[in-house]
Amino acid sequence: MADEKQFVKDVADMNEDFPRWYTDVILKTQLVDYGPVKGTMVIRPYGYEIWEHIQEELNKRFKATGHKNAYFPMFIPYSFLVKEADHVEGFAPEVALVTHIGDTPLEEKLVVRPTSETIICSMYSKWVQSWRDLPLKINQWANVVRWEKTTRPFLRTSEFLWQEGHTLHMTEQEAREETLTMLEVYREFMQNVLAIDVLTGVKSEKEKFAGAVDTYAMEAMMLDGKSLQAGTSHYLGQNFSSAFEIKYLDRDGQLKNPYQTSWGVSTRLIGALIMAHGDQRGLKLPPRVAPIQVVIVPIAAHKEGVNEKAAQVAATLRAAGIRVELDDRDQSAGWKFNEWEMKGVPVRLELGPRDIENGQAVLVRRDTHEKSFVRLDGIAQEVARLLDDVHENMFRCSHDFLHSHISVCKDMGEMKEALDNKRFVKAMWCGCRECEDKIKAELQATSRVMPFDQTPVGDKCVCCGKPADKVIYFAKSY
Amino acid sequence: MADEKQFVKDVADMNEDFPRWYTDVILKTQLVDYGPVKGTMVIRPYGYEIWEHIQEELNKRFKATGHKNAYFPMFIPYSFLVKEADHVEGFAPEVALVTHIGDTPLEEKLVVRPTSETIICSMYSKWVQSWRDLPLKINQWANVVRWEKTTRPFLRTSEFLWQEGHTLHMTEQEAREETLTMLEVYREFMQNVLAIDVLTGVKSEKEKFAGAVDTYAMEAMMLDGKSLQAGTSHYLGQNFSSAFEIKYLDRDGQLKNPYQTSWGVSTRLIGALIMAHGDQRGLKLPPRVAPIQVVIVPIAAHKEGVNEKAAQVAATLRAAGIRVELDDRDQSAGWKFNEWEMKGVPVRLELGPRDIENGQAVLVRRDTHEKSFVRLDGIAQEVARLLDDVHENMFRCSHDFLHSHISVCKDMGEMKEALDNKRFVKAMWCGCRECEDKIKAELQATSRVMPFDQTPVGDKCVCCGKPADKVIYFAKSY
Numbered sequence: 029m030a031d032e033k034q035f036v037k038d039v040a041d042m043n044e045d046f047p048r049w050y051t052d053v054i055l056k057t058q059l060v061d062y063g064p065v066k067g068t069m070v071i072r073p074y075g076y077e078i079w080e081h082i083q084e085e086l087n088k089r090f091k092a093t094g095h096k097n098a099y100f101p102m103f104i105p106y107s108f109l110v111k112e113a114d115h116v117e118g119f120a121p122e123v124a125l126v127t128h129i130g131d132t133p134l135e136e137k138l139v140v141r142p143t144s145e146t147i148i149c150s151m152y153s154k155w156v157q158s159w160r161d162l163p164l165k166i167n168q169w170a171n172v173v174r175w176e177k178t179t180r181p182f183l184r185t186s187e188f189l190w191q192e193g194h195t196l197h198m199t200e201q202e203a204r205e206e207t208l209t210m211l212e213v214y215r216e217f218m219q220n221v222l223a224i225d226v227l228t229g230v231k232s233e234k235e236k237f238a239g240a241v242d243t244y245a246m247e248a249m250m251l252d253g254k255s256l257q258a259g260t261s262h263y264l265g266q267n268f269s270s271a272f273e274i275k276y277l278d279r280d281g282q283l284k285n286p287y288q289t290s291w292g293v294s295t296r297l298i299g300a301l302i303m304a305h306g307d308q309r310g311l312k313l314p315p316r317v318a319p320i321q322v323v324i325v326p327i328a329a330h331k332e333g334v335n336e337k338a339a340q341v342a343a344t345l346r347a348a349g350i351r352v353e354l355d356d357r358d359q360s361a362g363w364k365f366n367e368w369e370m371k372g373v374p375v376r377l378e379l380g381p382r383d384i385e386n387g388q389a390v391l392v393r394r395d396t397h398e399k400s401f402v403r404l405d406g407i408a409q410e411v412a413r414l415l416d417d418v419h420e421n422m423f424r425c426s427h428d429f430l431h432s433h434i435s436v437c438k439d440m441g442e443m444k445e446a447l448d449n450k451r452f453v454k455a456m457w458c459g460c461r462e463c464e465d466k467i468k469a470e471l472q473a474t475s476r477v478m479p480f481d482q483t484p485v486g487d488k489c490v491c492c493g494k495p496a497d498k499v500i501y502f503a504k505s506y
Numbered sequence: 507m508a509d510e511k512q513f514v515k516d517v518a519d520m521n522e523d524f525p526r527w528y529t530d531v532i533l534k535t536q537l538v539d540y541g542p543v544k545g546t547m548v549i550r551p552y553g554y555e556i557w558e559h560i561q562e563e564l565n566k567r568f569k570a571t572g573h574k575n576a577y578f579p580m581f582i583p584y585s586f587l588v589k590e591a592d593h594v595e596g597f598a599p600e601v602a603l604v605t606h607i608g609d610t611p612l613e614e615k616l617v618v619r620p621t622s623e624t625i626i627c628s629m630y631s632k633w634v635q636s637w638r639d640l641p642l643k644i645n646q647w648a649n650v651v652r653w654e655k656t657t658r659p660f661l662r663t664s665e666f667l668w669q670e671g672h673t674l675h676m677t678e679q680e681a682r683e684e685t686l687t688m689l690e691v692y693r694e695f696m697q698n699v700l701a702i703d704v705l706t707g708v709k710s711e712k713e714k715f716a717g718a719v720d721t722y723a724m725e726a727m728m729l730d731g732k733s734l735q736a737g738t739s740h741y742l743g744q745n746f747s748s749a750f751e752i753k754y755l756d757r758d759g760q761l762k763n764p765y766q767t768s769w770g771v772s773t774r775l776i777g778a779l780i781m782a783h784g785d786q787r788g789l790k791l792p793p794r795v796a797p798i799q800v801v802i803v804p805i806a807a808h809k810e811g812v813n814e815k816a817a818q819v820a821a822t823l824r825a826a827g828i829r830v831e832l833d834d835r836d837q838s839a840g841w842k843f844n845e846w847e848m849k850g851v852p853v854r855l856e857l858g859p860r861d862i863e864n865g866q867a868v869l870v871r872r873d874t875h876e877k878s879f880v881r882l883d884g885i886a887q888e889v890a891r892l893l894d895d896v897h898e899n900m901f902r903c904s905h906d907f908l909h910s911h912i913s914v915c916k917d918m919g920e921m922k923e924a925l926d927n928k929r930f931v932k933a934m935w936c937g938c939r940e941c942e943d944k945i946k947a948e949l950q951a952t953s954r955v956m957p958f959d960q961t962p963v964g965d966k967c968v969c970c971g972k973p974a975d976k977v978i979y980f981a982k983s984y
Contacts (some may be wrong), residue, residue: 063579064586064628065616073574073644080575095950096551097558101541101665103602108542116649121608124581126618127679129653130599140618150542166551171649175607187579354563 045147046252059093060181067179067186086107095165103138104334111271118238122175140173145407148194149272167193182299190294196286210291223314223422224304229477241265247476249430253450255503258325261291267269311372315415320353323368327380348408376416379481453502455490463491476501538659544665545657555797563699564858573643579727581616589749596716600653618651626672627750640851645671660777668772674764681765689722689770701792701900702782707955719743727908728781731928733981737771737927789850793893798831801846805858826886852896931980933968941969954979
């Protein structure tokens with residue numbers, strides 16, 4: 029009992045102090061730890077396995093849409109960064125620079141990649157000669173470095189892991205289609221793997237990627253009403269291909285610059301799923317990326333045959349491709365229940381002498397705490413079905429939460445009230461930077477995306493009151 | 507025909523100029539390219555997919571032996587490197603140092619990891635408190651940086667990809683067992699996945715890892731008779747755990763430093779498989795890591811039904827989990843044969859109108875060029891069997907080549923002759939550093955490993971002629 033209280037005591041109340049709840053949960057569940065260098069994180073095995081499942085699921089989707097993985101060097105000559113004007117302006121202040129090897133200074137300082145457009149373009153300019161070489165569709169999984177002032181594990185760290193797709197196309201239309209295809213791949217992945225609903229659309233000029241023509245993004249609502257940019261897909265036009273002199277000989281005998289895209293998601297997604305699904309007891313992991321999908325807790329394990337039967341059930345589930353942990357440690361069942369709830373395991377399977385006698389087991393869902401009795405015959409199918417149910421319910425909750433926390437606002441007063449109530453704001457916007465800056469300064473909210481559905485919700489700018497024809501979401505954000 | 511000559515012309519004769527053959531082959535087959543920064547490489551999709559299969563196969567084995575993956579930051583405070591005396595001496599001259607973020611100098615310069623013992627130990631010292639926390643068995647997949655003077659893609663590059671396992675144990679015995687278990691995991695992987703035979707054993711004091719008590723290694727023989735260190739497994743004793751003050755409370759109430767291991771293989775393995783298996787026509791990829799296991803070349807593809815049937819066979823093979831490429835490009839069959847031979851695809855499947863009429867296809871093995879006719883019914887099983895045959899034969903060739911190219915030598919004269927004839931040397935060694943240095947200076951050969959089987963092959967040192975009781979291999983090496 030002392031231990032049980034301990035668990036509750038160690039995690040802050042999410043309604044009172046959401047940031048502390050987040051930190052408590054990620055440290056206590058051993059997803060992550062702080063690295064020795066400011067702003068860095070160690071992704072511990074329980075967190076890293078979530079990333080491995082994210083990688084598997086995304087790789088499947090990237091390959092199905094015709095992309096191949098590759099690996100480009102992490103060190104970029106400083107001169108490359110400077111080639112695209114907006115790009116260097118966006119990234120120069122926060123890049124880590126390698127200046128020495130041992131005691132020896134380098135002739136040209138090297139940038140540790142904050143993103144790889146420049147180095148990849150330098151290679152593409154060697155590889156692409158003819159229209160036959162297009163489209164070129166490559167993805168890489170890599171670590172990147174951006175030195176941020178305020179950091180928080182998974183959400184914003186000096187070094188993080190991500191994937192970055194970089195593609196070249198003959199026409200603007202094809203490149204724009206690729207940009208939207210990958211945004212849709214991300215959205216579908218969020219829904220069907222992470223069980224998170226998102227808003228998608230295009231970013232304002234102010235918020236777009238340094239060097240892009242257009243940045244599309246998906247925004248997820250965290251349980252504190254803040255928005256988290258969960259992934260971006262950029263249409264780069266010919267900005268980089270002309271700066272890096274990528275040219276192909278077209279069928280008509282002309283040399284042309286191809287049109288380009290890039291798109292990425294990162295270990296930030298782990299932060300997203302924690303803050304989109306968690307509760308007072310801790311994590312609530314979406315089943316399709318949970319390192320442990322089912323934990324088996326033997327009841328009265330000292331009784332003859334209980335541990336043996338539990339091991340047998342574990343083997344049956346594993347054989348069906350389910351990720352199982354059998355917790356046969358020498359602790360009370362209650363203590364284990366608390367620990368695995370905090371760790372967010374989607375389904376708990378309890379098995380005691382009476383259950384074995386009756387040829388059944390008890391399943392308890394993490395999302396609703398609902399209990400059910402199932403026959404041991406055919407247990408694998410039952411568990412698989414329940415995991416799907418948990419997924420569906422978690423997505424439905426995410427969807428409902430998002431759509432019930434959006435306010436349509438007409439002016440700054442309504443907007444302030446909505447934001448104070450931890451809601452997203454849907455509003456009309458005149459399109460000028462000054463209004464975005466004012467909203468940021470007065471309400472600490474930023475424009476998130478302009479949705480594809482631009483059905484007006486008014487005709488005046490929520491900020492300046494002038495005529496406005498852009499539908500846009502504003503929110504406080506991570 | 508012009509094109510066919512072209513292929514041969516573009517690849518140097520491996521017997522005349524092995525290094526150029528290697529460079530020609532890796533560039534022409536688009537495994538890799540040079541990065542813009544000296545000594546870096548770009549791993550192109552055809553090379554990277556080999557790495558992905560290596561990762562899958564090793565991950566299976568690491569998990570089966572109780573290891574979990576994690577990710578530690580790439581930036582290490584310089585002060586960490588200095589804590590273990592041998593370690594800093596070994597690595598300090600070749601580490602890349604981050605000194606600035608944008609224009610701002612850092613208070614403490616950061617080392618880009620050349621290996622992660624130090625940063626991992628700093629975390630382990632936080633995580634390990636009790637004997638219950640042991641053993642701790644973590645692996646990470648990461649990029650590392652070691653600035654080398656002479657570089658060659660895959661073999662030695664400023665940045666490379668690898669895995670590094672880092673484990674802690676309560677007893678020396680358990681740590682030593684882990685060290686040897688992982689060496690055996692590597693050896694079995696080399697044999698059953700890369701089809702390469704290796705020599706295993708312990709390194710001399712001179713050649714061991716900076717900071718290890720004992721370094722075990724596997725050495726593979728390349729086709730030019732040089733040795734390539736393909737993987738290492740280190741018993742670290744308490745060197746790092748005491749330097750980093752990792753302490754656990756044992757059952758007896760005493761605080762103790764655990765015993766440690768680390769072990770790794772890298773993208774170097776791709777270099778190994780190229781130089782262990784290739785031939786005058788180019789690559790010969792071991793089937794279990796080949797990105798394309800079977801290439802289907804339609805014959806007389808303009809004839810009705812040929813491309814359709816080829817697509818159908820491709821689908822059948824894919825459904826059976828075989829990695830297939832259907833080459834329906836508008837080129838001659840002969841041109842395609844040459845290209846796919848150069849790219850090392852283990853099996854070619856030819857399918858023409860006559861074959862379709864007869865309900866058969868032609869299979870051609872890359873390793874022996876042997877041709878066989880197989881029925882289209884049950885083609886997937888036939889191809890799977892043939893891929894296994896190709897693997898077995900490639901391993902047998904590697905095994906025979908290694909064991910027929912080892913000379914037992916009694917003195918420096920015999921040793922010189924053996925090395926000149928591109929052979930490994932098996933010899934007795936007195937154990938002193940001076941003899942190793944002399945052999946290196948006079949014959950450009952280094953000690954590779956002392957095998958586990960120490961049955962003497964003489965009683966005098968091959969170099970100084972004094973009494974010797976150590977059996978050891980010498981070779982020129984990469």
